[in-house]
Amino acid sequence: MTARAIDPGALETTASKSKYQNELSMALVLVGIAIMFEILGWIFVGDSFLANQQRLSIIILQVSVIGILAVGVTQVIITGGIDLSSGSVVGLSAMVAASLAQSSTDPRALFPALTDLMPVWPILAGVLAGLVVGVINGGLLAKTNIPPFIATLGTMVCVRGIAKWYTLGQPIGLLTPEFSWIGRSFNVLGFPVPLPVLIFLFVALIFHVALGYTRYGKFTYAIGANPQAARVSGINIGSHLIKVYAIAGLLSGLAGVVTAARAASAQPTMGTAYELDAIAAAVIGGTSLAGGSGRILGTVIGTLILGVIMSGFTFLKIGSYYQEIMKGAIIVAAVVIDQYRRSRKDRV
Template identity: 45%
Template sequence: MKSALSPNHQPNSQPTPPQGMKFGQNVTLVWNQLGMILILILLCIVMSFVAPNFLDGSNLTNILKQVSVTAILAAGMTIVILTGGIDLSVGSIVALSGVVSVMASQAGVHPVLAMLAGVGAGYLVGFINGVFTAKAGLPAFIVTLASMTYVRGLAYVSSGGYPVVLESNTFRFIGSGSILGIPTPIYLMALVYLVMFYVLKYTMFGRHIYAIGGNAEAARLTGIKVKKTLVNVYSISGLLAGLGGVVLAGRLYSGQPTAGNMYELDAIAAVILGGSKLTGGVGKIQGTIIGVLIMGVITNGLTLMDVSYYSQLVVKGGVILAAVLIDRVRS
């Protein structure tokens, strides 16, 4: 273009050139890339000294197995938080899904179909969350607080308040079996994260999630189907919680109405530890898995050290505060 206004008349159009970067900026850069990974590694190093057998191969596998349910929940929570929402119902969905699927299995339904029933129940709750949040415009916190309550109630009502025993070996396999020496839940967890990584990075749905979380008004004006996307996001969160419930039932050999208590808070903590912002638009699924592992390593290490569950809660809460504080201080 033969513009009379040459480009250099515009101030601020170029970002600061990378040349002459100072040491401090390099540190920041490394921190931005690695941040929480460094904390995780540091935590592992500490644990390997203070907790007996922490570095054993079997223990490491054990950690992954232990975190798998929370991890699956946290994957769904990540996309919800990316849109600027919250899903408090996932812990209760874990219970409902477990009870529903085990009861179906006991009633003679094919184990695979029974498991799908549990996942489906989770999807349904998520869908309802989505409709009330996106279409009716109610705050997600309130909507999912309500479903956290009624879904837990449904789990009690349908099971009569007692654990339902799981007898199907096929069903048990999903929580307790292993393939090539690695527990099944770890495969499931890995699959969920790989798919989620792909969806968030490479699909239109994933990019729209970031757009909505970053600026919902602009997204609407851009012609993005905001409501539909949100309904899908909550449905997926519910579906993954349902999957988590099935896995947990398979591990416990029973569907328990008390299962998954406070799992939603672990999932939220993991997502925030993983660098997502509660206001939406910022965060990565890779971060979430790191957050999950940080929580898992703490629990595991403390258990190996024979620290009581009660004290573990105190430590865990403290670590969450400290980690998020460190994260804030750097930025």
């Protein structure tokens, strides 16, 4: 208080602090959870959770695919919609990309004439597959009156079917080393940083800027906050929704490419239920399902919270069944806490 009285610029900083207050408190939650695992680790495992570079890089690697999806779905949720198709798109685009990334050493390659291609082709094909699904999602919403939940539920089922039909259910293996390179790690300042992590952070940065500082972002929030008012303000809602869902689809496609590259193979069931993790990450990060609010920074933190929890459970040698049970509970708890906090703030 005294500092504010002295420093005339203090008002500015309090304003900007409150702007990121949600993200700040989520970051504190993240740190709190990590410390909790650190303490539990010493008690039950006799080992440090955090002082393990490899573990930290695996945490973020594991969630980078979910993170890329979550960046897309956050934008969709801000418009007041939902995208259930992202997990299926991961499966499809992994299959499409892998089918064009096969090595000529595979005698049973899907397209024997298209082996040993430059990695740019499978990447483009995978991303494009996602983009097409996204445009279909957005187009359905723009041209019909069906709710986003139903539209993307439909494409979710369809796209999974297409992914299985593509090879009649067979997995695709023996990918070129150039393609699998996307899943590798690099040495950045002495730390091994996996490329998928860099892709995730890069995508997050781009859309953090896009939502905060461009017309695209302003219109996205406006549509979610009040679609009728947005329309009267001259926004073409249909074409904007196509853009938002197309971007979400494209990011899902990218996530599929990364998934195939990391596994150096592809299966049609890849990405199953990822859409739910992505939505959970966005919601934990403070994006409201009612639309009109949410930020990418929050989603990144939400993604990390999910990752820390999962790897923490593994670290404590808690069985995978228990992990799932706890994960569900944590998602609900995060939203309950968030709503409680908001309602307290609104009452002011």
